[in-house]
Amino acid sequence: MIPVSLVVVVVGGWTAVYLTDLVLKSSVYFKHSYEDWLENNGLSISPFHIRWQTAVFNRAFYSWGRRKARMLYQWFNFGMVFGVIAMFSSFFLLGKTLMQTLAQMMADSPSSYTSSSSSSSSSSSSSASSFSSSSSSSSSSSSSLHNEQVLQVVVPGINLPVNQLTYFFAAVLISGVVHEIGHGIAAIREQVRFNGFGIFLFVIYPGAFVDLFTTHLQLISPVQQLRIFCAGIWHNFVLALLGILALVLLPVILLPFYYTGVGVLITEVAEDSPAIGPRGLFVGDLVTHLQDCPVTNVQDWNECLDTIAYEPQIGYCISASTLQQLSFPVRAYKRLDGSTECCNNHSLTDVCFSYRNNFNKRLHTCLPARKAVEATQVCRTNKDCKKSSSSSFCIIPSLETHTRLIKVKHPPQIDMLYVGHPLHLHYTVSITSFIPRFNFLSIDLPVVVETFVKYLISLSGALAIVNAVPCFALDGQWILNSFLDATLTSVIGDNDIKDLIGFFILLGGSVLLAANVTLGLWMVTAR
Known part of the structure; x- marks a missing residue:
C-alpha cells in the first residue's frame, strides 16, 4: 500500500497550491497583477501540474547548435541510427518484460523490486514514467540477491525507499533536462526555430521540455525530423554510458581521498x-x-x-x-x-x-x-x-x-x-x-556519489528505452512517423495505407507498454 502520509502530503500540497491560484485569479484586487506576474515569469498552474518556460537559455542553445556543424551532423546521425534501432528493439524488451511479469503472476511469487526507478518523455517534454532499468545501490540494503527484470515498475513509497527519493527525483530531472537539450540542439542544427526551454512538476515527478516552432518541423525532410526526434533518447543513452564509465572509474577518481580492496x-x-x-x-x-x-x-x-x-x-x-x-x-x-x-x-x-x-x-x-x-x-x-x-x-x-x-x-x-x-x-x-x-x-x-550515479544510469537508460517505444504521445510516435515517411513514401504511393501501417504499429506499442505498466503496478501494489 502507498503510505497514507505520502498521499496526504502530496494531495494536501497540491490542493493548497491550486486553491491559492484559484483565489488569486478570482480576486478583484489581485487578478490582473497576479496573471501578469505569471505571464512575465512563464508560469502556468493547473491541477497537479506546474509549468515554467523561459527564453533565458535561448542564446546558449543557439550557440551549442551552431558550433562545429560538421561534428554535430555526424553526432546526430549516430543518434538517428540508434533511435531507429532502439524503437524496434523496445518491442522485444517490453515483450520479454511482460512475459517475465506474467510468469511471476502464474507462479504467484512476485520477486521484490529494488530501489531503482524510472522516467520517460511525454510528447515533446520529458517526465517520469513507471519504469526503471535495473540498478543496485552501493549499500547492501539496496541490492538484491536475486535476478531482476531489466525494466521494473517503481512506485515511490512502496518499492522505492523514502530515503532514496532525493536521488530518484534529482536523477529524473537531470535525465529529462539532458533529453530535452538533445532535442533543442538538434532542432537548431536543422534550422528549426527554438522558442524556449522549460521545467515542470507533474504530481511529484519533475521533468523538462523544449518549445519548437511546429511549422518549421513540418517543412523539413523526414530524415531531418528523425535527427531531432532521436536526439533525446540518444543523449540519454550517452548519459547512461558516461555514468557507467564514472562508476567504473570512481575508485580512481577518489583515490587521493579513499582507498578500496581491503x-x-x-x-x-x-x-x-x-x-x-x-x-x-x-x-x-x-x-x-x-x-x-x-x-x-x-x-x-x-x-x-x-x-x-x-x-x-x-x-x-x-x-x-x-x-x-x-x-x-x-x-x-x-x-x-x-x-x-x-x-x-x-x-x-x-x-x-x-x-x-x-x-x-x-x-x-x-x-x-x-x-x-x-x-x-x-x-x-x-x-x-x-x-x-x-x-x-x-x-x-x-x-x-x-x-x-x-x-x-x-x-x-x-x-x-x-x-x-x-x-x-x-x-x-x-x-x-x-x-x-x-x-x-x-x-x-562515496556512497552518496555512487548511489546517485547508479540512479542516473538506471533512469537515463529507462528514459531512452521507454521513450523509444512507438507509443502515442512518446518520442517513439514521431520517430516512427518520420521513419515511415523516409522509407515507405517511394514504395507505397498511397499515404492512407502508410498512415494505417503506422497506426497499427503505434497501437501495438501502446498496448504493450500499457500492459507492462498495468501488470507491473498490480505486482507492486497488490502485495
Whole structure:
C-alpha cells in the first residue's frame, strides 16, 4: 500500500497550491497583477501540474547548435541510427518484460523490486514514467540477491525507499533536462526555430521540455525530423554510458581521498538489525571476512552472503578433548521444520551442534557458541579436520532451515557471531567499499556519489528505452512517423495505407507498454 502520509502530503500540497491560484485569479484586487506576474515569469498552474518556460537559455542553445556543424551532423546521425534501432528493439524488451511479469503472476511469487526507478518523455517534454532499468545501490540494503527484470515498475513509497527519493527525483530531472537539450540542439542544427526551454512538476515527478516552432518541423525532410526526434533518447543513452564509465572509474577518481580492496566499511546499521549489540557491528567497522569467505568490496559481501544463504551450514573443527570439556548432557528434540534443538530456547550464548563420532553415529551437543567456533578452521565433514588433528570432530550448528551461524571478522574487534537469516544481515546493514584516508573525510560521501550515479544510469537508460517505444504521445510516435515517411513514401504511393501501417504499429506499442505498466503496478501494489 502507498503510505497514507505520502498521499496526504502530496494531495494536501497540491490542493493548497491550486486553491491559492484559484483565489488569486478570482480576486478583484489581485487578478490582473497576479496573471501578469505569471505571464512575465512563464508560469502556468493547473491541477497537479506546474509549468515554467523561459527564453533565458535561448542564446546558449543557439550557440551549442551552431558550433562545429560538421561534428554535430555526424553526432546526430549516430543518434538517428540508434533511435531507429532502439524503437524496434523496445518491442522485444517490453515483450520479454511482460512475459517475465506474467510468469511471476502464474507462479504467484512476485520477486521484490529494488530501489531503482524510472522516467520517460511525454510528447515533446520529458517526465517520469513507471519504469526503471535495473540498478543496485552501493549499500547492501539496496541490492538484491536475486535476478531482476531489466525494466521494473517503481512506485515511490512502496518499492522505492523514502530515503532514496532525493536521488530518484534529482536523477529524473537531470535525465529529462539532458533529453530535452538533445532535442533543442538538434532542432537548431536543422534550422528549426527554438522558442524556449522549460521545467515542470507533474504530481511529484519533475521533468523538462523544449518549445519548437511546429511549422518549421513540418517543412523539413523526414530524415531531418528523425535527427531531432532521436536526439533525446540518444543523449540519454550517452548519459547512461558516461555514468557507467564514472562508476567504473570512481575508485580512481577518489583515490587521493579513499582507498578500496581491503574490506567493506559499515556506514549504517538499522535499529532493528540482528547485528546490533555489544559484540555486533558498528558504524566505521571494517569487515574482512564472512565465515571463511574473504570480503574486499561490496560485491564480495553480496556474493559471500549469497553463498552462505544457499549452501548448507558450514561446520567448525573442534578437538575431542575440548568437545568433552565444553559439552554437557542434553535432551534433543525435533523442531517443526525437522531440525534438531538441544539447548535451552532462551539461551543467548549456547548453540546446538551436531557431529558424527568415530562410529559415524550422529550426535547432538549444546556448546557455548563463541568458545566452540573461535580460532578453529571451518569444515564440512570430520575428514576436513583430520588434516590438523586425528582426534577432532566437525561440529555443525543445528539450526532452523534458513537460519545460519555466521562468523563476521571485523578486526581489531572480536568476531561477531550472527545467528539468523543471511538476508536480514543483508538488508539491515549498509556498507561501502571506500575507506577514507583521513579522519575528517565522510564515510557517506562515496556512497552518496555512487548511489546517485547508479540512479542516473538506471533512469537515463529507462528514459531512452521507454521513450523509444512507438507509443502515442512518446518520442517513439514521431520517430516512427518520420521513419515511415523516409522509407515507405517511394514504395507505397498511397499515404492512407502508410498512415494505417503506422497506426497499427503505434497501437501495438501502446498496448504493450500499457500492459507492462498495468501488470507491473498490480505486482507492486497488490502485495
